[in-house]
Amino acid sequence: MASSKAHHATGFAAGVIAAAVVARIGGGETFPGMLLSFFAGIAGGTAPDWLEVAWWSRARRLWITHRTLTHWGVGWLALLAVSYHWLGHSIYAAPAFGFACGGLMHLFADWPNPLGVPWIAGRHSLNLWKSGHCDLIVVAASWAAAWFIGEHVWSHGAHEFALLRHLRAG
Numbered sequence: 001m002a003s004s005k006a007h008h009a010t011g012f013a014a015g016v017i018a019a020a021v022v023a024r025i026g027g028g029e030t031f032p033g034m035l036l037s038f039f040a041g042i043a044g045g046t047a048p049d050w051l052e053v054a055w056w057s058r059a060r061r062l063w064i065t066h067r068t069l070t071h072w073g074v075g076w077l078a079l080l081a082v083s084y085h086w087l088g089h090s091i092y093a094a095p096a097f098g099f100a101c102g103g104l105m106h107l108f109a110d111w112p113n114p115l116g117v118p119w120i121a122g123r124h125s126l127n128l129w130k131s132g133h134c135d136l137i138v139v140a141a142s143w144a145a146a147w148f149i150g151e152h153v154w155s156h157g158a159h160e161f162a163l164l165r166h167l168r169a170g
């Protein structure tokens with residue numbers, strides 16, 4: 001895995017992305033949804049690793065092999081798609097969406113190192129560097145993505161808010 005510090009930092013970026021998207025899609029009850037998705041994004045950023053640990057047992061061993069089911073790209077993408085669909089309709093959608101953003105961000109952070117990530121079937125690795133190396137690149141890339149998406153969403157969102165205010169005033 002990328003170092004856990006890197007996963008926290010990228011999870012944070014995932015939380016920002018999720019909150020920005022929820023703010024855009026979420027409609028009326030946006031603020032609690034934003035908060036939920038933000039924290040769920042941070043939790044999701046490390047989830048594929050802590051979901052592997054049998055935290056309920058004293059030994060805390062892994063209950064499944066490292067980087068198998070909990071790092072399965074299809075599963076996280078499905079969660080992302082389903083929760084995105086329900087945004088604005090269900091209160092659970094925002095945290096689920098944030099969690100999925102964080103999980104996918106985790107997979108992207110794990111992807112470049114040699115162990116790879118099982119996106120569909122079988123692991124695939126970008127084979128760029130060893131675990132823990134180049135954390136800075138991974139973190140910087142995640143924040144670049146957060147900035148790009150956030151900026152996009154907010155600038156459009158701002159127009160909409162202005163329009164809403166205009167409609168209300170009129």
Ligand SMILES: [Zn+2]
Nearest residue numbers: 001048049110
């Ligand atoms: Zn991992």
